[in-house]
Amino acid sequence: MSYDCSQPLCCRGGQPAPGHAGAGFWGDLHNCDIPYWTAEAILQYASALEKIDFIYYTGDLPPHNVWNQSREQQLYSLKTINELLAKTFPNKTFYSAVGNHEAAPCNLFPTPNVRSDNISWLYQVLADNWIKLGLPNDTRKSIEHGGFYTTIIRPGLRLISLNMNYCSWENFWLFINSTDPLDQLQWMIQWLQYAEDHEEKVHIIGHIPPKQCLASFSWNFNKIINRYENIIAGQFYAHTHNDEFVINYDEIDQQRPISMAYITPSLTTFSNLNPGYRVYKIDGNYPGSSYWVLDHRTVIMNLTATNLYNQTIFIDEYDVRNAYNMENLFPNDWHNLIEKLKNDIDGSLMGLIYQYYTKSYANGNQCDHNCRRGLLCDFITYRSEDSHACDLIPY
Ligand SMILES: [Zn+2]
Incomplete structure (x- = not known):
């Protein structure tokens, strides 16, 4: 081929x-995209080597041949990959979120007011698959309703898994009516309030990061994160395929960092990326745990060497605290890193961040001044159509 x-x-x-x-x-x-056996080899490597308590699995299972897909093909991809996951990690619980590629045509998730189409064919299968991968049965109703759910992961740690296709500018059904489709944000607020009342911490997972949502959703979402900053211990997104992070700032003073969103590198190589996965070290397992991310490590497959020697070659790409010389991974630590980068935009640290952004496909020198400035902008812009933070970068 x-x-x-x-x-x-x-x-x-x-x-x-x-x-x-x-x-x-x-x-x-x-x-x-990658062949099945490459995904299988990477997952087997992770299963054998990593000490894993549970897995966040943030969607986009079908390949990128988006012009040539049917419902049957999407369901075949879901079945094939979910069976591979269940086989490779037999005793682990997967906490899943739905991607934009699961629909057919991709991106198009009709809202309930659309009479000519509906998406229940997908949500029923997702509910079946996700429960097989470890979700409790009581998540079924919510998944079948809208592809989102909440559950308890550990004592004091609640997960909220969102269906970000109801925020996405690529979901053309939202141009008919984009006001909080399926009342997902209202639902999220109620669960965040429940968590606050019951002294729980919350992780949020979703496929599309909020900065790629329609502005109305994105700005309201940020408002909710602001209100519940005291209990939201982490946000985990995907979709871009790159290794990124985004800081939420206080929406009033726009300077105080309040929350962290991690955008995790993809298994797919699409485009010009090595395959990779991420392991988060989370504060947990004692009464009153904070469930904040303490550190994370990224592993990549060196695809060029793997093809050359016809033998899988994995690299521990980096441990973030060590690589960026960070004391902790609280929002303030990431903010300090941003301040350092602002004064060093053409220095080696920014080059290193670009290298990891591409999962070490590219060299830092390949990202020129504008590219580096763009990255810096992305790291401090949580809302879509918000240029405020970028305008403050002094070059
Ligand atoms: Zn995606």
């Missing part, structure tokens, strides 16, 4: 056209 084709996604089988190069057995770093 060719990595160099005329379609938006290559490496989809067949022989390369004359004069076009073929993809490696383990995948390719151009516009390609």
Whole structure:
């Protein structure tokens, strides 16, 4: 198969056209997703080596051949990958969130007021799959209703898993009516209030990060995070495929960091990325645990070397506190890192952050001044259509 084709996604089988190069057995770093056996090898590696209590699994299971997908194909992808996960991590609980690629056509999640289409075909399967992967049965009703749910992970730690497709500017159904579809934000506020009343800490997971939501959703979402900053111990998103983080700032003074959103690197190589996964070290397992992230470590597969030697080669890419010389991972520590970067935008630390942003596909020198400034902007902009933080960067 060719990595160099005329379609938006290559490496989809067949022989390369004359004069076009073929993809490696383990995948390719151009516009390609990874083969099944590469995903299988990475998951097996993680299962054998990592000490894992539970797994956040933030969606987008089907491949990126978005112009050529049916409901049946999406359900086949879900079944295949979920069975692989269950087989590879037999005694672990997966806490899942739905991605934008699970729908057919992708991104299009109709709201209940749309009479010509509905998405229950997907939500019923998600409920079945997610419960098989360890969610308790009492999450079923909520998943079947809207693809979101809440549950307790550990004593004092509540998870809220959101269906961010109801925030997304790529979900064209929202252009009919985007006012809190399925009352998801109202539902979230009620559970956050419940958590506050019962002295629980909360992790939020979702596929699409809030900065890629419609502005009305994104700004209201930020308001909610602000109100409940005392109990929200972490937010975990995906979708961009890059390794990123975003700081929430106090919406009134716009300077005090209040919460952290981690955007976790993807398994897929799409595009120009090595495959990777992330292990978070969380404060927990004693009465009154904070459940804040204490540290995180990212592991990548070096795809070029793996193809070259036809043997899987994994690299412990970095431990964040050590790599960025951070005391802790509280919002204030990330804010201090941002201040350091503002004074060192063309220095080596920013280059290192860019290298990790691409899962070490690229070298820091490949990110010029504008690219570095753009990254810095992204790290401090939680709301969409909000240029305030970027405007303050002094170059
Ligand atoms: Zn996505």
